[in-house]
Amino acid sequence: MSVHDTTHAPEAARETVDVDPELFATEWEKWHRDKDARLASAHGFLAITGLHWLSAEPQGFPGVPGTWSTGPEGVAVELDEGTELVVDGVAVRGRHLFGVIPERGGVDAVWGDTVIEVAKRGGNDIIRPRHPGHPLRVAFAGTPAYEPDPRWVVTGRYEVFDEPRPTTVGASVEGLQHVYDAPGRVAFRLDGRELSLTAFNGHAPGSLTLLFTDETSGVTTYAANRNLTVEAPGPDGTVVLDFNRAVNLPCAYTDFATCPLPPSENRLPVAVEAGERIPHERGPVD
Incomplete structure (x- = not known):
């Protein structure tokens, strides 16, 4: 099922999630600072020469x-x-x-x-x-992002495949390919539309990684890919997608990364105006 196919998409628990706006913004700002600090650590991706x-x-x-x-x-x-x-x-x-x-x-x-x-x-x-002295790291001034907005936090449902599906995707390096086992898909409602994304296993046990692009890609967000980590689904398969935490992969900053591209079915036909924007290193952001 592609992101355009709504025939069999499981119904999401609800379209948005209730949050405390002030606490939500504070937690997001801390998360984003910590994420940029890891990126710009002494031997992080910005230090690759x-x-x-x-x-x-x-x-x-x-x-x-x-x-x-x-x-x-x-x-x-x-x-x-x-x-x-x-x-x-x-x-x-x-x-x-x-x-x-x-x-x-x-x-x-x-x-x-x-x-x-x-x-x-x-x-x-x-x-x-x-090398910690690499100019890309030394000059790093943080990643631009949309202001956090609770309306971009939605619930969805994780649907497990009968068997993990080997999925070949392209890479930020021309001619390179990656193969990942996709254990399932996540279906959700966004702006009144039923959508789904093929999921890969995340770094933390049980978590999921969603590689995607959308109608902002190449306009205000990085063209090649965006990445959203989703915590382990609940017992009934319910997941929370916080698109405010959609991040750039390292290839958005440096040509020395080999990041995977999203599978072809993971292009969302909506503008997700949330999360990280095109890095300063790749040009101005309007």
């Missing part, structure tokens, strides 16, 4: 020591004499084998005040150095 794709041929890259390669045994680095990395609290020298990195997994290697992320994305081994 490059995205480097590894191959069987050893290569050197700007801002990192040694030569890097990947093969059947996984990612390896050959360090120059006198150079060391710290991996899992242990200093390593010479040749170090990180081993096979699982998809969406990663290991951090510390070199002075630089953290080198060793990861796998879309089946490809990559490294991404993160």
Whole structure:
């Protein structure tokens, strides 16, 4: 069922949620400050200075020591004499084998005040150095957002698929794809319309991630994707969607991210004027 199909959409418990407006705004402001603080932490996404794709041929890259390669045994680095990395609290020298990195997994290697992320994305081994002095991080002044408005808090119902559905989506990097298991969909009413979004598993146990775009995408919000985390459904499948907490993924700020794009059915045919807007780093916001 696509977001345009209303024939079998489960009826949402109610369209909006009653909240205390003052408390609602205070909690939202704290949440948004904390979210931006994590983004701009010393080795957060704004500190990434490059995205480097590894191959069987050893290569050197700007801002990192040694030569890097990947093969059947996984990612390896050959360090120059006198150079060391710290991996899992242990200093390593010479040749170090990180081993096979699982998809969406990663290991951090510390070199002075630089953290080198060793990861796998879309089946490809990559490294991404993160330096606290990177100009993107230093100049960060916060993410613009719509003013929090309780009318964008709605209830919905989580509908579990008989079996998780492997779902292939594009990525912010051209030619890259991600595959996620979609455990179900979330159906809800918004502006009087019955809608639904395919859901992926969230980071917290039982939580859900909704990747979507809408009629504001590319106008006031980032064009490629928006992300909304939904807490674990209640026993009857009821969920609360607070679109005020729709956030930008890292690719909205930096070209060194490999963020997934929403599945094709997750384009909402309404303007969701809530949540984070286009970052200053991507141009002015009207």
